[in-house]
Amino acid sequence: MEELARRFFPPYRRYLIWGPVTKCLEVGFDLLTPLVIAWMIDSGVNAGDTDVIWQGVGLLAGMAFLGFGVTLICQKMASLASQGVGTDIRAALIEKMGTFSAAELDRFGAPTLVTRTTNDVNQLQLAISMLIRQLIRWPALAVGSVVCALAIDVPLGLVFCVCLPVLAAVFYLVMSRSVPFFAGMQAKLDAIGRLVRETASGVRPIRAFNREAFQEARFREASQEQADMAVGAGRLTALLSPATFLVMNVGIACVLWLGGGSVTAGRLEQGQVMALIGYMNQLLVSIAYIANLVVIFTRAAASAERVEEVLACEPTVTDAGVCEQPTETGAPVLEMERVSFSFPNAGRPALMDVSLVLEPGQSLGVIGGTGSGKSALASLVPRLYDATEGSVRVAGRDVRDLPLSQLRRLVAFVPQRAELVSGTVRDNLRWRGEDATDDELWAALEAAQAADFVRRLPEGLDAPVEPNGRNFSGGQRQRLTVARALVEPSALVVLDDSASALDYATDAALRRALAHLPGSPARLVISQRISTVSSCDQVLVLDQGQVMGLGTHDELLAGCPLYREIADSQLRQEEAA
Incomplete structure (x- = not known):
């Protein structure tokens, strides 16, 4: 992930900086909310001062409005950064694949390259969006809640300090065991993609040999393996929420027990206890969201490794340079x-x-x-x-x-x-000569014995070509690929x-x-x-x-x-x- 960040994050640095900054403003408003509520209870409700209550309501409404505004700004920053980085990574993957020789394509295989360019990059986009929108918010809110609790009352604030290391241990245990599952899930998706590709491209022989049931069984087996891997990961990650809620609910119970005694002894006000409970709830919600972030970033780490493997692959066939070399006159071709x-x-x-x-x-x-x-x-x-x-x-x-x-x-x-791409006959023929005239295209078609059937097409050179040329027969596809090679002299x-x-x-x-x-x-x-x-x-x-x-x-x-x-x-x- 670090290598991808160094390579693709710089153009979006301003979004990656200002997005979290605006999110910190929102966290500040969230941390002030329990204090405002405590002031409204202690100085307004208990004292019977309605002006304080209305002032508190106005203050809360103003903070909510400002928080909504900065949230929209952060959301836009996250969208621009995540979509931009994802687009750049996909472009880099396609560019890298263009440098691969047949050896590298044989090594990876088409299904896994498709999965890495689509599903794995989607996981990275989600992680980048969460990095801006959530990664700062919830840890900052958790730490801020602990600091505010200690500022209100040190003995009760220590309850928060005891809860945090316990939760950190839970996170570590779950995360360390989840990474292999998520990496395995992506590998199983490669297998499913390969089977879908085989089934879609080989539907005719599958039907001709009555092998539909066999292919369905293979697909069910691959899907079940992926599902089993996902269930295994789900069982681990499902432990996060109940474990965190258990720890935090125990913490709330301790705050109520100890806080009630402090109120009776006159050391704390009722509003302060309510603020402590509010901070404990904020800490609980923060930890729950952090648990979700752990899952997202764990999956993103597995996807990042797969993307980096492609980008780091050095092609065995390298270009000799950009300057043309003189050929020997009279030498064998x-x-x-x-x-x-x-x-x-x-x-x-x-x-x-x-x-x-x-x-x-x-x-x-x-x-x-x-x-x-x-x-x-x-x-x-x-x-x-x-x-x-x-x-x-x-x-x-x-x-x-x-x-x-x-x-x-x-x-x-x-x-x-014979490989053709979606587009038109003209588009496919111009692969070898982008500026070839229609006369040159027809000359190549004549030589390839393809002119007659192309002329019979209503649109001629503008006739549509479906993916893989499936709207043409095998012989027609072969003749079109021969014509494509003959468009320019060689x-x-x-x-x-x-x-x-x-x-x-x-x-x-x-x-x-x-x-x-x-x-x-x-x-x-x-x-x-x-x-x-x-x-x-x-x-x-x-x-x-x-x-x-x-x-x-x-x-x-x-x-x-x-x-x-x-x-x-x-x-x-x-x-x-």
């Missing part, structure tokens, strides 16, 4: 030299000792079974991951030495999963199995269009279809991360048993021959 790569905590390397060269205008197909390392290889080119060993060069420069903005202009990457186009949902005729038309793109960019084409890679200048065959063959289609048919096996399984005998 892509060169890998003895590249190996392992996913974090993986049992074996995803790629081992891969070397290849792709010249300008050439095409390289990559084929292999599931888990052979094809997508891992594609991810190394735009630096979604960094190679564990060896070097990856684009246009003659190591990708680690190129600014990410320059690298990702040189490399047009089409991921395996030196290398990487297609990570991005035509798997296309029929063979559309796939062939797409490959022909890619071969005649303006500027003749090199192409790295990853696929499980032999027909897709067979027309490439070279084909790389992977198996369990190892290179099993590299050459032309004919060379591999003759000299690579694995490639021949794939060809025999997909092509008719005469085509393979």
